[in-house]
Amino acid sequence: MxxxxxxxxxxxxxxxxxxxxxxxxxxxxxxxxxxxxxxxxxxxxxxxxxxxxxxxxxxxxxxxxxxxxxxxxxxxxxxxxxxxxxxxxxxxxxxxxxxxxxxxxxxxxxxxxxxxxxxxxxxxxxxxxxxxxxxxxxxxxxxxxxxxxxxxxxxxxxxxxxxxxxxxxxxxxxxxxxxxxxxxxxLPTFSPENFLNPEDPGNFNPVTLPDVRPGVDGKMEPGYIEIRHNLHHDLRSSIEVYGEIDSEYEEKFGRGGNPFIEKYKCEDAEFVAVCIGSLSYQLRDVIDIMRDSGTRVGVMGVQMYRPFPDEAIADALSGKKCVIVFEKALSYGNQGPLYGDIKSALYCSDDKPPIHNYILGLGGREIRTQHLLDALTDSCGSPETFGDTPRWIGLKL
Amino acid sequence: MRTDIIEIRWHGRGGQGAITAAKIVANGAFASGFKGVIMAPTFGTERRGAPVFTSLKISKNKIYDLSPITTPDMVVVLDPTLLDEVDVVAGLKEDGLVILNGPKPLSEYRFGDAKVAVSDVTKLAVEAGLPPGIVNSGIIGAFSQATGLVNIDVMVKAIENEFIGKRPEMNAKAARLVFDNTAVGGYV
CATH class of the missing domain: 3.40.50.970 (Thiamin diphosphate (ThDP)-binding fold, Pyr/PP domains)
Incomplete structure (x- = not known):
């Protein structure tokens, strides 16, 4: 309902x-x-x-x-x-x-x-x-x-x-x-194999040593680096797991199908805007305006940010004339975090597009559709001359 | 820019129920086939008694832009004393509409070239049995009468759903009384 x-x-x-x-x-x-x-x-x-x-x-x-x-x-x-x-x-x-x-x-x-x-x-x-x-x-x-x-x-x-x-x-x-x-x-009931239970005492997260060592039962236990390796491995595997969970959800509820990135008019697009959150929906209005005037542009919202679905992102963006990343966050002293991640995902691509980075909306600064239209029009008009430094939208210095 | 979206700005005072009124209209509009409905309150600094506004956008299609309304098609004013404090028609589009709770006759209100609809919601709500000062159900009757966007019967149902346990019959009656007693002017 x-x-x-x-x-x-x-x-x-x-x-x-x-x-x-x-x-x-x-x-x-x-x-x-x-x-x-x-x-x-x-x-x-x-x-x-x-x-x-x-x-x-x-x-x-x-x-x-x-x-x-x-x-x-x-x-x-x-x-x-x-x-x-x-x-x-x-x-x-x-x-x-x-x-x-x-x-x-x-x-x-x-x-x-x-x-x-x-x-x-x-x-x-x-x-x-x-x-x-x-x-x-x-x-x-x-x-x-x-x-x-x-x-x-x-x-x-x-x-x-x-x-x-x-x-x-x-x-x-x-x-x-x-x-x-x-x-x-x-969503089945949560029933873990190992949990804190007075009837069945156990050690949880004991101190590790730099190397592996035998546990109280004599079995070899992993050290810190093995535990951290396994976390990273399982995080990478969770990309595929989430894809399957999303498919199950779509089958049952009829919604989903975009677990990692949600694309709008990207299929034939020469230019693609990328961002995270509700801004990717606001950009759809801008895409429609630019499509009406003949620019083949689309927008992509990143739905899963960690683990980073780099393969899906590289597939979607490789070969485009320009990728334009809009961000409401900044790795201070460097550039937008998503921008850096997208560049990294495209590093091994044979057909790397130019990538632009805009910072906007910090602290709730209102994001005007007109400002988005101006920025995207600029970027699509001159993909090669942007440089590697983020530009700010709506700044009143 | 999109032309399928009707933008309605609601002016009230903190605690007066402008957000609830806009939410009821959102429900009525959704039930009437407006699949795109976005209601965005003023963010962050509401205080009881201070002027507040709420943005309501409705369309037959999904709405993607969540930013506040700056060029409304309509404004709804829940409290006539706001007229001395707030420029309620700021940005109002040409051929815009002002819907007002006010004690004076229609001819006493003029907002440039805008069309005006007025009803004494404060008085009619008391006649419906509500305590003095409850105007957020009654004003919906004026909205329905002046805009014709959502049928009054659909609105009354939305009011009854919203006010479960809080005098639903009297709130519904206030809306109907105001609907029948709203003076709607033409374009100047």
């Missing part, structure tokens, strides 16, 4: 339908209404879960780690400085291979304070080892949350589901709520 609600409610509904068992969260704008909605669901009795209010984001992740270690399906959500405050625990969760799901309502990082949207918060955590998925609208938020729980427990790696703060978190639009019975048959 379709309802019209905010992106935060779409996320909360996805968590409820996924039957998360433990939720621990600390409120921070623009994530707050998501956790408020979950606590309402629990309080009213329509959602059977433990809702644990905590005194900080660090504790929220700590509670989720404990719950997940004890075999429960756990969820939290945050934004901006809240995400940074839990950063140490983020690394722990992934090293411990716990299948948590967390929503990040993307917001700019202080100082100076901003409550508005950009994507610097989740981008700054991209190397923690979490899987990062991004949604472009409310339907993708609810669908991605449900898929994320299955992905996390299939590969034993935590998943971040990111969506633009305010632009999606607080905006209302229609979306379909999947049927509970269908979700139950898609």
């Amino acid at each position: 379709h309802i019209i609600e905010s992106g935060n409610v779409a996320a909360a509904t996805g968590v409820k339908l996924s039957r998360a068992q433990v939720i621990a969260a600390y409120p921070i704008t623009p994530q707050t209404p998501l956790t408020e909605k979950l606590s309402e669901f629990v309080e009213s009795g329509e959602f059977e879960a433990e809702y644990i209010p905590v005194e900080s984001e660090h504790s929220a992740m700590g509670v989720c780690i404990a719950a997940s270690t004890a075999g429960a399906r756990a969820f939290t959500a945050t934004s901006a400085n809240g995400l940074l405050y839990m950063s140490e625990q983020l690394h722990w969760a992934v090293g411990a291979r716990l299948p948590l799901v967390m929503c990040v309502a993307n917001r700019g990082i202080g100082a100076p304070w901003t409550v508005w949207n950009d994507q610097q918060d989740s981008m700054s955590q991209r190397d923690a080892g979490w899987i990062q998925l991004y949604a472009n609208d409310h339907q993708q938020i609810i669908d991605t949350v449900i898929k994320a729980f299955l992905l996390a427990q299939t590969v034993s790696i935590p998943v971040m589901v990111c969506y633009d703060g305010y632009l999606l978190s607080h905006t209302y639009m229609p979306f379909d709520q999947p049927d509970q019975g269908d979700v139950d048959s898609f």
Whole structure:
């Protein structure tokens, strides 16, 4: 059934339908209404879960780690400085291979304070080892949350589901709520083989040595570097796993088919714009305008950012006349993170396109369709003369 | 730029329910075949009593641009005292429409060349049995009458769904009373 609600409610509904068992969260704008909605669901009795209010984001992740270690399906959500405050625990969760799901309502990082949207918060955590998925609208938020729980427990790696703060978190639009019975048959109960159990004591994440060594039972145990190698290996494999999960979801619910990148008018395009999140939808209006005036241009939204689906991206962009990367984040002192990753993905291509990088929308600076049109028109008009330095859109110096 | 999107800006005061009103119209429009519906509140700094606005865009097609409305086709004003504080018709398109809760007759309101619709929603809502100051259900009757975009029966159903447990019958009655008592002017 379709309802019209905010992106935060779409996320909360996805968590409820996924039957998360433990939720621990600390409120921070623009994530707050998501956790408020979950606590309402629990309080009213329509959602059977433990809702644990905590005194900080660090504790929220700590509670989720404990719950997940004890075999429960756990969820939290945050934004901006809240995400940074839990950063140490983020690394722990992934090293411990716990299948948590967390929503990040993307917001700019202080100082100076901003409550508005950009994507610097989740981008700054991209190397923690979490899987990062991004949604472009409310339907993708609810669908991605449900898929994320299955992905996390299939590969034993935590998943971040990111969506633009305010632009999606607080905006209302229609979306379909999947049927509970269908979700139950898609997402089996979480029942890990090893979990914290007083009846069956065990060691969890003991100190490792630089080399391998025998465990208490005499069996050879991996050292730190083996454990980290295996994490990386499993992250790379999770690209294929997510592709399969997305196909299953599409078969059952009729939505999906673009697990890694979502393309719009890219098939015959000479020029392709690339970005992450709701901006890729706003760019569709710009693509239509430019198509009307005869420019063969398309746009591609990156849905899975970590692990990076480099093969799919290289396939989609190799041989184009120009690739234009729009980003709401910056690797300070270098360039946009997505720009760097796309260049790297295309390094081995025989037919490398010129690549341009625009930085925009930081701290919620309004992104005008006209500005996007001007930038894209410039880039398509002179693909060869841009250079390797990002240009800024909408800057008022 | 796209011409299939109808842009409606809602002006109210924080706590007055402009967002709820826009959400109800969004539901009514969606139920009437407008598959593209985006409602974006003012972001970040709402305070009770302060002027706020909400953007509602509706179209028969999916809408991709989430940015706030700057050139509305219509503006809806929930509180007549806002007229002294806010330029409610800023950016209003040519042939635009202003829908107003106001105590004075239609001829007393003039916004350039815009078409105007007015109803004393504050008074009619009390007649419907609501406590004084609840105008966000009543104003929807004026919207339905002035725009013809969404049938009043569909709106009333959307109002009853939104106000479950919060006087749904009186809120629905307020909308119907206002619908029947909205004066709609022509283009100047």
